[in-house]
Structure formats: C-alpha cells, structure tokens
Amino acid sequence: LNFLRHFCPNTTTYSPNSIYQSNLNQLLLTLSSNATRENGYYNYTVGHSPPDTIYGFFLCRGDVNTDVCEICVKNATTIISQRCPNQKEATIWYDKCMLRYSNRSIFSRVNFSPGRSMFNTQNFNGNSYNFIAVLVPTMNETVHQAAHKFSGKKFATKDANVTASGKTGKLFTLAQCTPDLSSEDCLFCLQDSTSRLPACCENKKGVTFISLSCNIRYETYPFYNATTVPAAAPAPAPELAPAPNPKNKQGNGGISRQVIIAIVVPIAVVSLVVLLVGLRFLTGRTMKQKQYGTTKERNEDDISTVESLQYELNTIEIATTSFSADNKIGEGGFGDVYKGTFPDGQEIAVKRLSKSSAQGAKEFKNEIVLVAKLQHRNLVRLLGFCLEGEEKILIYEFVPNKSLDYFLFDPEKQRLLDWSRRHKIIRGITRGLLYLHEESRLKIVHRDLKASNKLLDKDMNPKISDFGMARIFDVDQSVENTIKIAGTYGYMAPEYAIHGQFSVKSDVFSFGVLILEIISGKKSNGFYKSHGTRDLISYAWKLWRNGAPLELMDPTLQESFVSDEVIRCIRIGLLCVEEDVNKRPTMSSILPMLESYSDTLPIPRRPAFFIPSGSDSMTKERNPNQPQSINEASISELCPR
Numbered sequence: 001l002n003f004l005r006h007f008c009p010n011t012t013t014y015s016p017n018s019i020y021q022s023n024l025n026q027l028l029l030t031l032s033s034n035a036t037r038e039n040g041y042y043n044y045t046v047g048h049s050p051p052d053t054i055y056g057f058f059l060c061r062g063d064v065n066t067d068v069c070e071i072c073v074k075n076a077t078t079i080i081s082q083r084c085p086n087q088k089e090a091t092i093w094y095d096k097c098m099l100r101y102s103n104r105s106i107f108s109r110v111n112f113s114p115g116r117s118m119f120n121t122q123n124f125n126g127n128s129y130n131f132i133a134v135l136v137p138t139m140n141e142t143v144h145q146a147a148h149k150f151s152g153k154k155f156a157t158k159d160a161n162v163t164a165s166g167k168t169g170k171l172f173t174l175a176q177c178t179p180d181l182s183s184e185d186c187l188f189c190l191q192d193s194t195s196r197l198p199a200c201c202e203n204k205k206g207v208t209f210i211s212l213s214c215n216i217r218y219e220t221y222p223f224y225n226a227t228t229v230p231a232a233a234p235a236p237a238p239e240l241a242p243a244p245n246p247k248n249k250q251g252n253g254g255i256s257r258q259v260i261i262a263i264v265v266p267i268a269v270v271s272l273v274v275l276l277v278g279l280r281f282l283t284g285r286t287m288k289q290k291q292y293g294t295t296k297e298r299n300e301d302d303i304s305t306v307e308s309l310q311y312e313l314n315t316i317e318i319a320t321t322s323f324s325a326d327n328k329i330g331e332g333g334f335g336d337v338y339k340g341t342f343p344d345g346q347e348i349a350v351k352r353l354s355k356s357s358a359q360g361a362k363e364f365k366n367e368i369v370l371v372a373k374l375q376h377r378n379l380v381r382l383l384g385f386c387l388e389g390e391e392k393i394l395i396y397e398f399v400p401n402k403s404l405d406y407f408l409f410d411p412e413k414q415r416l417l418d419w420s421r422r423h424k425i426i427r428g429i430t431r432g433l434l435y436l437h438e439e440s441r442l443k444i445v446h447r448d449l450k451a452s453n454k455l456l457d458k459d460m461n462p463k464i465s466d467f468g469m470a471r472i473f474d475v476d477q478s479v480e481n482t483i484k485i486a487g488t489y490g491y492m493a494p495e496y497a498i499h500g501q502f503s504v505k506s507d508v509f510s511f512g513v514l515i516l517e518i519i520s521g522k523k524s525n526g527f528y529k530s531h532g533t534r535d536l537i538s539y540a541w542k543l544w545r546n547g548a549p550l551e552l553m554d555p556t557l558q559e560s561f562v563s564d565e566v567i568r569c570i571r572i573g574l575l576c577v578e579e580d581v582n583k584r585p586t587m588s589s590i591l592p593m594l595e596s597y598s599d600t601l602p603i604p605r606r607p608a609f610f611i612p613s614g615s616d617s618m619t620k621e622r623n624p625n626q627p628q629s630i631n632e633a634s635i636s637e638l639c640p641r
C-alpha cells in the first residue's frame, strides 16, 4: 500500500469537540466498516443540518480485492485526520484507494481540481514518438470504456504492445471514476486528466494523475491485477440495468465476483437479445432505419454503425413540425437550423444542408459515423443524419443558451457574462479544441472557429459546433489545400487566408482572436478606428506594448474581473496570433498556461496584422518600422509568472 498524497484545501476548520468533529468520527467509522463492499465504493452522509452535515466516500481501485480495499480504507480513515487536522474538507490518496470528506455535498458532481500528477522517475529512452503514438489511443480507449460502464465500477484497464528502439515492450493503462458520476461527467473528468499528460509528464515511463473524482495511470509494467479486472462485457443498456445504488447493495454471501459475472453477464446479454427481438416483432419496425432515439441509448458501441445514426425524413418532419418557420432557430453557411423534439421529449437541433457535399452517399455516411464518435463535454454532439432524395440533414443535440456572440457583442446581454463565466468559457473552448487537435482519434482542424459557433449549455458551458464539416463535405484534408470552405475573416490566420494553408496552428490563431473578443466584448471584424488602430489584434497589441493590457477589457467586467487571470488570457491570446506559425503554442501547452500551473509563459511578439477591407477581402499590413524588440521587462512585471 503506497501513500500518494493528501489535500486539505484549508478553507474552513472545525473546533475540537464540536458536533462537526463527532459527525466526522461517525463518518470515518462508517466508511471503515463498509470497506469490504464488493463495489469498492461507499458514500455516506452524517447530520442533516448544515453547517454540521458532513459528506464522505471511499473508492478502491477497481482491481483490488475486498481485503486490500479494507486495509487501504482503514489506513486512510486513521491517517486523514492527522494529515488534515481540524479541516472540514480533506482528501487522501493511496495507490489502492482514496477517501474524501467535505462539509459540502460532493456526490454525483465532477470535481477534478486539484489534479496532481506523480510520475515514474525513469524517462522513456528511445523513440518517445512511438511510445506516445501507442499511449494516446490506448489511454483514450481505456477512458471511454471506464466512462461508459453503466453499472458497478466506472473502471477499465487496457494493455498494448509498444515498440521502441527495436524492442517490443508492454504498456498498461488504467482509468477510474467514482461510480456516482454520469458517463458524461466521468468522461469529462478523465479527458481533462489525459489532456494534462503532455504538459506534466512528457517522456515519463509511468504517470499517475489523481483528482477528486477520477484518476488515470499508465506504466510499462503490469501494475494492476488483470485477473480481478471484470471482463469487458458489453455494457447493458441503462434502462435494463440501472446502476445499483451502492448504499442498497447487498452482501454476496461469499460468492466470488467471477461467479457473479459468469451468471449475470450471460443473463443480461440473453435478456437484451430477447428484448430487442421482441421489440422488433411487436413494433414491426425495421432495424435498418431508426425512428428516433435518445442520447442515453447511444453509447460508444452503438454509434459505430450507419444504421444507428440514420433517421427517416418523416421522423425529422414530425420533430420539427415540417420545418416550420416557428421552429427555425438560425441560419448559417451550411443551411437553416431548426429546433425539433423527438417523441420521447429529447430536444434536437436539425441542420438542413443547402450546400451539397462533394462526396457520394456512402462516404458521407462514413464520415458522419466518424464525426459522431467525437464526444466531449465541450463539443456539440452529432446525433445522426438523414439522407433522403434531395435532403441532407444533420441532427445535433440541442444546446439551449444560444451562441456566444449572442451575449458577447450585445451591450446589454454582455453584462450576463461576468469574468468567471468568461474564464470558464475560455477554459471550456480550450478543452474542446485540445480534444479535437490532440486527443480524438481523428485529429480534427476546425477551420472556422468563431464566437457564433460556440454554443452555451444550460450552465453556460461552451460547446464547439460545426467541427468535422470539412470531413463531411469531403474537402481535401492536406495542409496545402487552397479551397476555402470554411474560415471567417477577422479570425483567419494569415497563412490560411492568403495561401489556404490550414493546420492546428491556424485554429490556434482563431482561438487567440476569440480570446481577445471574449475579453474585450468587441468583434474582431467589426472593429472601428476610434481606438487608434484598425483591428482588434492591433489594438490589443498596442495596449500590451504600452503596459496597459487591462484597458482592453469590456467595461462591464469592472466589477468581476481577476486581473491576474485577465492579463494571463490576453497574453495567451497574443501568443496565439503570432505571425510565425511555429511560435504559436499548441492547445496542450495553452491549457496549463490558462490553469495557472505553468510558471513560464513566453513573451508575446508582434502579431500578424490583418486589416479587413470591405466585407470579403483581406489585406495584410506589416509596419516595417515597428521595433522588433519590445519592452519585455515592463510587460513581464505586469504579468504574473
């Protein structure tokens, strides 16, 4: 049993002999005496009246047996009070378990801060590129498997062969969430953890990344017990087998887990088959075309086929009341967008494509299957499509709070976006883009990032929309492509606007413009000369160079801004709009810069200057007399490092 870390946020303390202390003692005792639960997880609450209510849980690693789990939890309950004396909140991690308590409700909520990485001191010698090329997809698969477990543990492991310097070795990966999280939250937590790996642990032979709701680990030796890891059986649909409430879970009377799996899995599979056959018989539906579905039904396994994504036109017409004007919610470059509702109440957004795709129906469908597999909390999810006669329709999850531009550029509505919301939006877009660029299987360059295709969910979390359009429309994916299907002036990197060259770095440029827009509340392509410069990037740069970056800020932020964070974001924005493609940061290096745990931020250099002339032509201006060196000292003083 290895102790890893403890975390006491030092926010509030309790007094000795208080009710809180006695509740804490009772909580720890209860957790300890439930440590042999088969599920390896137990949560408990003591006290019903705040501020003395206390919430706690333990989580044992998915592969450890109940004996080890018990030893680990008992250790944790003893040590935690010593590590965090008198603290109302505390967390302790061992390699085999974690234990957490708090005076705030902590169940079924994703919380990945503070994330901490611990790594194997050995570096990976040899070709680390080969190693990473195996690590990334293997870890992604493990993460998805863990997140999409509908019952029992949200835990998965996977090993893979890795070849480096002519030798073949093994890679072992593990991912686990607390089982009270939804699949979406678990995936979000695990993806957040994997997104931090490049920043913290490049070239490390092994890494453990722990957070309050999930953890991941990889090593080049078998650190988990493969024989006790539950077989990767197909996850039963949630409707058939709801996640058991750990509190109500009964003891198993000495029957081993393998025996339970051996009995339950075949029964579940047979029941599923019987149910599906029965449904088909009763409804007379063909399975070929799905009438309607819910997001819940669509797990990783069933989005792998065209059939599961294809909808009949009739179904879409019913959902949108025949594309009625009342249901029209927007129009974009690809066509009109309608709100719709499936018979089960699920809300959808229907994009009726007006542009025709360059590719045939088969390729169009195949691309949709691939794009639909891209799932991240900060991406608008593609639920399906319809292809009938002249109609080509894409069906997305409905995102209720309109797009970012709707709030950002309206003098009244921009007040609703205080600094913490804007910062959260910047972080969310960063995560979504990082996933598209570096973590997803497809490696997507968006090519048209802008405020209008960032949609906001009910909690004002951003979701990137319109990704994958280049694939769906079969535009050449090479970096030399000169056909512009996407791209909006004011956001486009010079090399893309002028030469048609796109890459993840042209997306980074657009992302930089977006950050500057979010901070200033001004459109990059509607910028007026009243500020003494002719575009938003130049204006931001001028203020930065003059040591007055905060003047860029939308005045409505005066009440809520955190100066360190605003300056850091402006700095990142300016780094992204560097003219030199190679100097622009990658999304994986931006995330730690944003989260403030990266101490070294490069100094921005003069950005690419772009001046829109008219509505659709761009000219590039460089001022050859502008000094290359800037007053770096004054700027670095301003900016926290």
Ligand SMILES: Nc1ncnc2c1ncn2[C@@H]1O[C@H](COP(=O)(O)OP(=O)(O)OP(=O)(O)O)[C@@H](O)[C@H]1O
Pocket: 329, 330, 331, 332, 333, 334, 335, 336, 337, 349, 351, 380, 396, 397, 398, 399, 400, 402, 403, 448, 452, 453, 455, 465, 466
């Ligand atoms: N999934 C969705 N949920 C809710 N509303 C949506 C959704 N997708 C699009 N919309 C609405 O429809 C509008 C138009 O969206 P669309 O993505 O077609 O165009 P755009 O991004 O504004 O422009 P362009 O296609 O030219 O880039 C959006 O601004 C938004 O208000």
